[in-house]
Amino acid sequence: MSIANHPTTGDLIAEARVINAASRLTRLGGGAMAPGVIAAMREISTTSVDMRTLQKAAGRRIAELTGAEAAMVTCGAAAGLMLAAAAVITRVDPARIAAMPRTEGLPNRLIMARSHRNMYDIALRTPGTELVEVGIADRYSGAGVRDCEPWEIETAVDERTAAVFYCATPEAEPRLEEVVAVAHAKGVPVIVDAAAQLPPRHNLTRFIAAGADLVAFSGGKAIGGPQASGILCGRADLIEAALLNMMDHDIHPALRDGALPPHGIGRPLKAGKEEIAGLLAALERFVATSDDDDAPRLRRRANRLAKLLRGIEGTKVALGAPDRHGMVSRVELDCGTPDRAIALARALDRGDPRTVVVSNMLTRGIVIFSVDCLASGEDQIIADQVRNYL
Ligand SMILES: *Cc1c(COP(=O)(O)O)cnc(C)c1O
Numbered sequence: 001m002s003i004a005n006h007p008t009t010g011d012l013i014a015e016a017r018v019i020n021a022a023s024r025l026t027r028l029g030g031g032a033m034a035p036g037v038i039a040a041m042r043e044i045s046t047t048s049v050d051m052r053t054l055q056k057a058a059g060r061r062i063a064e065l066t067g068a069e070a071a072m073v074t075c076g077a078a079a080g081l082m083l084a085a086a087a088v089i090t091r092v093d094p095a096r097i098a099a100m101p102r103t104e105g106l107p108n109r110l111i112m113a114r115s116h117r118n119m120y121d122i123a124l125r126t127p128g129t130e131l132v133e134v135g136i137a138d139r140y141s142g143a144g145v146r147d148c149e150p151w152e153i154e155t156a157v158d159e160r161t162a163a164v165f166y167c168a169t170p171e172a173e174p175r176l177e178e179v180v181a182v183a184h185a186k187g188v189p190v191i192v193d194a195a196a197q198l199p200p201r202h203n204l205t206r207f208i209a210a211g212a213d214l215v216a217f218s219g220g221k222a223i224g225g226p227q228a229s230g231i232l233c234g235r236a237d238l239i240e241a242a243l244l245n246m247m248d249h250d251i252h253p254a255l256r257d258g259a260l261p262p263h264g265i266g267r268p269l270k271a272g273k274e275e276i277a278g279l280l281a282a283l284e285r286f287v288a289t290s291d292d293d294d295a296p297r298l299r300r301r302a303n304r305l306a307k308l309l310r311g312i313e314g315t316k317v318a319l320g321a322p323d324r325h326g327m328v329s330r331v332e333l334d335c336g337t338p339d340r341a342i343a344l345a346r347a348l349d350r351g352d353p354r355t356v357v358v359s360n361m362l363t364r365g366i367v368i369f370s371v372d373c374l375a376s377g378e379d380q381i382i383a384d385q386v387r388n389y390l
Pocket residue numbers: 026075076077078079118120167193195196217218219220229230
């Protein structure tokens with residue numbers, strides 16, 4: 001049967017499938033879901049639930065695991081950031097929620113180190129905010145050694161400031177604790193993007209412990225939850241505000257207590273009951289396993305792929321350096337010249353099956369293969385493709 005008529009899931013997969021040698025990228029569908037996640041999603045999928053109560057119940061457990069006062073499930077870290085930006089402006093005020101994205105007369109500025117700008121901050125800019133960048137990431141100029149210092153954030157805070165934003169990475173400057181100190185001294189909350197900061201598992205509690213008021217994690221990356229899931233955790237009043245901006249509020253006035261805003265700016269970011277149950281199942285498994293569990297398996301796979309790629313004329317094969325968690329999960333194929341590396345990556349990307357590689361070293365002549373999303377047998381296909389092309 002043709003895919004144009006009644007495509008089965010198998011047909012869809014056949015048309016869109018790639019060999020993922022690029023790691024858990026969103027554009028490649030993220031990582032594999034953890035064992036037990038589908039069962040949780042299936043179990044809840046045929047039941048009706050009160051979504052707010054479900055969010056509260058899931059939030060209590062996530063709060064426990066993150067050390068936060070409260071938490072909720074979002075449909076991704078980017079969704080969590082948008083809800084966070086809305087929450088620090090609207091708080092729990094129904095009129096403010098109803099007015100979104102109009103924020104005239106309200107504090108709507110988010111202050112951030114210029115080096116923390118990134119492609120995902122469109123989520124922060126959506127709910128009527130204005131980004132204020134401070135500092136200069138001069139360490140990238142070759143000449144400089146500076147980035148952003150706490151006093152630069154401190155002096156930028158004024159009565160128009162809604163929050164300070166911090167994109168967490170191991171290299172991020174200034175230190176989160178220092179940013180929290182200057183923000184809190186001025187009574188302003190701190191929002192942290194920690195989307196991809198797991199593992200290490202101890203980062204689940206690290207940013208809250210450092211004083212962050214709202215922290216967003218991806219559920220579809222290393223946690224192994226549904227691709228469209230995430231966590232927002234933090235201060236109870238701000239999580240309540242984020243929920244109010246997201247939840248469906250078509251409840252008859254006679255059947256509720258008090259005012260409810262109309263659907264908020266976060267309503268299109270609905271997290272479904274399947275995402276909530278699936279994320280929680282993944283998270284339980286994530287915290288029950290250890291950062292070390294994956295390392296030997298990944299190293300074995302990397303060794304195997306490296307062996308298959310060795311001996312191609314004009315190339316050099318090396319295992320990638322251990323990542324910041326000590327994991328070896330990459331193989332580097334030095335093609336000698338940028339042109340040759342780019343041509344190989346393009347050929348693989350247009351191959352049958354398509355193979356997508358890590359592309360950030362192409363201009364240095366190196367094609368990188370990540371093994372953490374490879375299915376069994378795919379290393380041999382990659383090696384054959386590379387040999388055929390070169
Ligand atoms: C992946 C990522 C996001 C987006 O996460 P989603 O869960 O896909 O919405 C946001 N910020 C950073 C830094 C990321 O790496």
